[in-house]
Amino acid sequence: MRQIVIISGKGGTGKTIIAASFAALAKNGVAADCDVDAADLYLLLHPEIKERHKFKGLPKAEINQVKCTGCGRCLEVCRFGAVKKQVHDRSPLFLIDPLSCEGCKVCYYACPEDAITMTESVSGEWFISETKYGPMVHARLGIAEENSGKLVAIVRENARSVALERGLDFVIVDGPPGIGCPVIASLSGVDLALIVTEPTLSGIHDMERVIDVARHFGVKTVCLINKYDINLENSGNIEKWCERNKIPVLGRIPFDNSVSESVVKGIPIVEYMHNMVTQRIKEVWWEISEVKGE
Amino acid sequence: MIVSIASGKGGTGKTTVATSLALYLNGKGQNTVILDCDVEEPDSALFLKPVLNKPKTVDIPVPTVDFERCTYCGRCAEVCAYNAIAVAKKTVLVFPELCHGCGGCALFCPEGAISEVGRDIGVVEEGDASGIKFVQGQLKVGEPMAVPLIREVKRRGIKENKEIVIIDVPPGTSCPVIKSVEGSDFVILVTEPTPFGLNDLKLAVETVKKISIPFGVVINKDGIGDSGVDLYCELERIPILTRFPFSREIAVAYSKGIPIIDAGVEFRQKFEELYDTILSIIQGGL
Numbered sequence: 001m002r003q004i005v006i007i008s009g010k011g012g013t014g015k016t017i018i019a020a021s022f023a024a025l026a027k028n029g030v031a032a033d034c035d036v037d038a039a040d041l042y043l044l045l046h047p048e049i050k051e052r053h054k055f056k057g058l059p060k061a062e063i064n065q066v067k068c069t070g071c072g073r074c075l076e077v078c079r080f081g082a083v084k085k086q087v088h089d090r091s092p093l094f095l096i097d098p099l100s101c102e103g104c105k106v107c108y109y110a111c112p113e114d115a116i117t118m119t120e121s122v123s124g125e126w127f128i129s130e131t132k133y134g135p136m137v138h139a140r141l142g143i144a145e146e147n148s149g150k151l152v153a154i155v156r157e158n159a160r161s162v163a164l165e166r167g168l169d170f171v172i173v174d175g176p177p178g179i180g181c182p183v184i185a186s187l188s189g190v191d192l193a194l195i196v197t198e199p200t201l202s203g204i205h206d207m208e209r210v211i212d213v214a215r216h217f218g219v220k221t222v223c224l225i226n227k228y229d230i231n232l233e234n235s236g237n238i239e240k241w242c243e244r245n246k247i248p249v250l251g252r253i254p255f256d257n258s259v260s261e262s263v264v265k266g267i268p269i270v271e272y273m274h275n276m277v278t279q280r281i282k283e284v285w286w287e288i289s290e291v292k293g294e
Numbered sequence: 295m296i297v298s299i300a301s302g303k304g305g306t307g308k309t310t311v312a313t314s315l316a317l318y319l320n321g322k323g324q325n326t327v328i329l330d331c332d333v334e335e336p337d338s339a340l341f342l343k344p345v346l347n348k349p350k351t352v353d354i355p356v357p358t359v360d361f362e363r364c365t366y367c368g369r370c371a372e373v374c375a376y377n378a379i380a381v382a383k384k385t386v387l388v389f390p391e392l393c394h395g396c397g398g399c400a401l402f403c404p405e406g407a408i409s410e411v412g413r414d415i416g417v418v419e420e421g422d423a424s425g426i427k428f429v430q431g432q433l434k435v436g437e438p439m440a441v442p443l444i445r446e447v448k449r450r451g452i453k454e455n456k457e458i459v460i461i462d463v464p465p466g467t468s469c470p471v472i473k474s475v476e477g478s479d480f481v482i483l484v485t486e487p488t489p490f491g492l493n494d495l496k497l498a499v500e501t502v503k504k505i506s507i508p509f510g511v512v513i514n515k516d517g518i519g520d521s522g523v524d525l526y527c528e529l530e531r532i533p534i535l536t537r538f539p540f541s542r543e544i545a546v547a548y549s550k551g552i553p554i555i556d557a558g559v560e561f562r563q564k565f566e567e568l569y570d571t572i573l574s575i576i577q578g579g580l
Contacts, residue, residue, distance in 0.1 A: 009334075010335055037466035043490060058375060079395065099505070103375055143500045146468060148468045176466070177304035181439065184438050199549055200549040212435040257518070260518045
């Protein structure tokens with residue numbers, strides 16, 4: 001079983017379109033949507049949810065106003081600006097802003113009156129589902145929540161066990177944009193990272209940073225240039241950069257309106273039509289799926 | 295006044311709108327500041343080409359143990375909510391990448407054996423882009439924690455009330471987005487008219503509603519998809535501030551790092567329209 005993650009650094013380069021196409025082409029894989037902030041893969045794979053699980057983030061502080069004497073110790077020790085002081089009828093009132101609380105419990109331990117409790121809250125959900133193309137593991141992080149890295153790790157773990165249980169050959173991970181916590185959680189321990197880039201200055205800049213991250217964690221990396229014909233000079237520069245850095249460029253996909261059309265129809269593009277775009281995606285998949293893990 | 299440019303989905307055109315709005319305001323003689331809070335992938339500089347001062351390292355406090363004083367009582371590990379410090383028989387292990395820098399271990403160590411040292415998580419850079427004050431953060435490669443760096447970018451960029459601050463926000467809906475947007479007077483949500491754009495717009499709307507900041511939508515790449523975003527905005531009574539059509543010419547200009555406002559006269563008018571609408575919404579709401 002091999003795990004392949006699709007990332008890009010920059011958003012909107014086509015990660016989800018590629019991931020959905022790979023899931024449709026693989027026929028023996030598990031799809032894992034690790035963009036838990038803004039999960040879109042379901043719009044192309046239409047999963048039927050079989051299992052639903054709650055995701056609990058770190059418990060957050062709450063102040064019991066009956067016990068609180070207003071000493072202000074919590075405000076002093078909180079480094080995240082989560083304790084807010086208000087004045088009511090000339091006496092101070094201390095409140096926790098749950099959006100700023102990072103659940104460190106320092107106030108809980110520091111309060112001399114034991115007036116602070118830590119309350120666990122549901123901060124998301126994750127699912128094991130079935131799609132036309134095989135199983136899918138996905139999630140939904142609650143709005144404004146933290147710990148997306150932890151939720152990504154849960155999705156990854158479960159996608160892996162589903163693949164092992166059912167004897168499937170691939171886990172196809174649709175990764176989030178950026179290079180931070182959820183990207184690192186999507187990358188760790190995968191067999192291959194496919195970077196989807198585009199020939200724009202932002203695309204190149206962001207690709208270089210995300211490749212550095214993949215290398216930092218020792219992940220084997222290959223690249224795919226999407227919409228390569230938008231700027232041939234930049235595409236040439238990407239290829240040169242990749243050659244210098246020993247990153248194989250597995251494919252060049254032309255810009256084509258059929259991609260947006262397939263998204264509107266809600267179908268992975270390789271299932272929607274046959275053209276240059278889908279031909280190139282298939283070639284990349286064949287190359288990736290035939291390369292045996294090291 | 296602080297205006298944030300956000301979107302759930304990546305690649306919809308946040309940086310395009312943020313940089314061109316800053317150029318428009320600067321051109322009008324407004325005192326303009328732009329903050330690139332997308333510290334994981336900061337791209338505003340590619341369009342504004344600022345002259346930057348020497349980068350300043352940003353660090354967060356992590357514990358270091360004085361073994362002369364440590365009695366291996368385990369209190370630090372007990373209070374750490376992130377499992378960033380562990381006590382074994384005759385040693386204490388610190389896992390700096392898990393540490394949030396809350397200071398609990400140092401505060402509660404009964405022997406005073408823990409002090410804190412800075413751990414470098416990235417840099418903040420300040421500069422000038424033809425009159426626009428520019429601040430950006432760059433997260434160090436391999437570093438998971440973006441929020442402390444975002445805080446530092448905002449601390450440096452938001453000084454007095456005279457200027458207009460434009461914030462380029464990272465994609466998504468979780469904590470880095472909230473930390474970037476918090477304190478703004480208005481949020482522009484940039485979306486594209488596709489099912490992906492719509493799905494992520496709905497999430498972004500929920501996020502902004504949660505922190506109660508007035509907002510409106512900019513539709514970018516208008517014409518590529520369907521009418522879902524329009525219908526949703528109409529139903530939810532969300533103002534559509536302006537639209538930028540999809541065209542190959544704009545895509546090519548973008549690929550070269552040319553700000554959209556410089557790609558044609560009609561775009562200058564669109565930014566004027568955008569800014570005037572925002573002003574009337576903010577003033578109308580007061």
